[in-house]
Amino acid sequence: MRVTDDQVATLRAQLKGNLTEHRRLLRELDPDEANVGYAALIAAAFIEAAERRFIRNGKTADESEVIEFVARVRETDDEMPEIINPELAESMIMHLLEKGTTIEADENTKLGHQIVLLTFMIGEEKLNESELEEFLSSARSLADELIE
Amino acid sequence: AQSDPEIEPTGQEPETSAPDSDAGTPADEPDSQQSTDGGHTSPEAVTQDGEKSSPYGDQGTESDKKAPESENGETVQHLDPSDRRSDPTREEDEPGKELTPQDENTTEVEEPSRFAGRVTILVDSDGKPIPERRHTETDDPNRGELRHPEDDRFSRDYQARAPERRSRRRDFLREFVTRADDTRDAADAVSKPAQRGLERVQPTGQSSGARPGPDQAGPREQPVKAGSALIGGVGMAIVLTEAIRYGIRSAKGMMEREHAGNR
Numbered sequence: 566m567r568v569t570d571d572q573v574a575t576l577r578a579q580l581k582g583n584l585t586e587h588r589r590l591l592r593e594l595d596p597d598e599a600n601v602g603y604a605a606l607i608a609a610a611f612i613e614a615a616e617r618r619f620i621r622n623g624k625t626a627d628e629s630e631v632i633e634f635v636a637r638v639r640e641t642d643d644e645m646p647e648i649i650n651p652e653l654a655e656s657m658i659m660h661l662l663e664k665g666t667t668i669e670a671d672e673n674t675k676l677g678h679q680i681v682l683l684t685f686m687i688g689e690e691k692l693n694e695s696e697l698e699e700f701l702s703s704a705r706s707l708a709d710e711l712i713e
Numbered sequence: 714a715q716s717d718p719e720i721e722p723t724g725q726e727p728e729t730s731a732p733d734s735d736a737g738t739p740a741d742e743p744d745s746q747q748s749t750d751g752g753h754t755s756p757e758a759v760t761q762d763g764e765k766s767s768p769y770g771d772q773g774t775e776s777d778k779k780a781p782e783s784e785n786g787e788t789v790q791h792l793d794p795s796d797r798r799s800d801p802t803r804e805e806d807e808p809g810k811e812l813t814p815q816d817e818n819t820t821e822v823e824e825p826s827r828f829a830g831r832v833t834i835l836v837d838s839d840g841k842p843i844p845e846r847r848h849t850e851t852d853d854p855n856r857g858e859l860r861h862p863e864d865d866r867f868s869r870d871y872q873a874r875a876p877e878r879r880s881r882r883r884d885f886l887r888e889f890v891t892r893a894d895d896t897r898d899a900a901d902a903v904s905k906p907a908q909r910g911l912e913r914v915q916p917t918g919q920s921s922g923a924r925p926g927p928d929q930a931g932p933r934e935q936p937v938k939a940g941s942a943l944i945g946g947v948g949m950a951i952v953l954t955e956a957i958r959y960g961i962r963s964a965k966g967m968m969e970r971e972h973a974g975n976r
Contacts, residue, residue, distance in 0.1 A: 579904060582911040587904055591897050599896045607900070608889040612882060641909040648906050661885055676891040677903040685910030711886045 568708045572603045573701055576610060579680070580687050580697060601712055604676065609708035611679040613700060614686040615661045631658045638685050645681075654678055 571594060578587035594603060618634075619626040635654045639646045652668055657678060659665035670678075692700060835843045893899045 579907065580911070582908055584905060584908050588901060591901055591904070594897055596895060596897055600893065603900070604891050604893065604896045605886070607896075608886055608891065612885050612889060638910070642906075644906055645909065648903060657889070660888070667888070672891045672893040673899040673902075675889075676893050676896065676899045679889070679891070680900055680903050681907045681910065684907040688910035688912075707882055707886060710883055711890065 566598070566601055566712050568602045568606045568705045568712070569598060572599065572606050573705055575603065576606055576704075577697070577701055580684060580701075602708070605708035605712045606704060607676060607679050607683070609711075610701070610704035611657075611683040612661060613704045613707065614683040614690075615658055617690060617700070618686040619658060619662055625662050625664070628655075628659065628664065631655055631662070634658075634685075635682075638682065649678060649681060650674070654682055657682070 571590060575587060575590040575594060578584075578590055619631065632651075632655060635649065635651050635658075638654070639649050639651060650670070653670050653674065656665055656668045657675075660667045667675075687697075687700070690696075837843055891899075
């Protein structure tokens, strides 16, 4: 099994802000394939986005920068503090920076955190069309290495 | 040699009968040579007697400068014919200068240096300088020098990433991939909140004018303020009119009282 074009298109719509299109494509995904391919794609995109955001020019961000980022995400609106657990969000990013480990959480919560955090990270990067495609291609390649 | 642009005289005055203290003896050269180029040993840097020594030394040695030409035959073959540093005649003419020691079979050209660190320029058999980049044995990522792009751990070209980094990313992926009962539902639940990350504007500390401040009138507030201004204007007009009428009545009353008093 590999990541499908539909799964990539679904994530692309999310990251481009096309919410309606994203939800439509999401509903059309095969559920069993999505549990494998789309989940892998989200995780790979989260890893890729965290590296781009918090590792620049070979320098890894320190914990304070991660904490500030998560705080900005949570203060976006009144709903976000209910969605994003700061300890979980920070631990996920610090884990990728090899400065900690992810705390325990259920699978749905971890997936939700990955989606929200990677969208915010991509939003801050302000990628153009080609950069977004390059990002998606890189995430897809990484995901395929796991699920093939 | 003194007019050779590649050579900078060190300005040191070596003793006539002893090697320069800074230059050291040829036996000392291997140590300084190694410290100069990070331990790189080029076959071309080995002299005929097996010692690694520079034709220039650090500042040259007196004994080298006075080496007879016959000992320099092989050296001359390796050096650029236009290199007058190999000309023993010139060396003898200027005994006080730091000239190239004419060691046999020496193809290593060391630039006389004014600095404490030694600069070594290696040349090939044609006498052409060998770029440092070709000395891959001396590459040390910790030295802060430019490295090959493919050695960049954080290259954005995924295919070119270092194998160990790619392996680490795969490990992360195994740890991070979720196994929700329904990935679609879990993703849909956060799809709308996630959009906030694409809508928010990064605070820059400066007003961009895109969003009016609390003391500025936005487009929707202008009709309200216009109405308020109209009402205020009408009110003022009414008040003013009443004030004028009151003044007129008061004046009439005063005039009537005066007329009545005059009668």
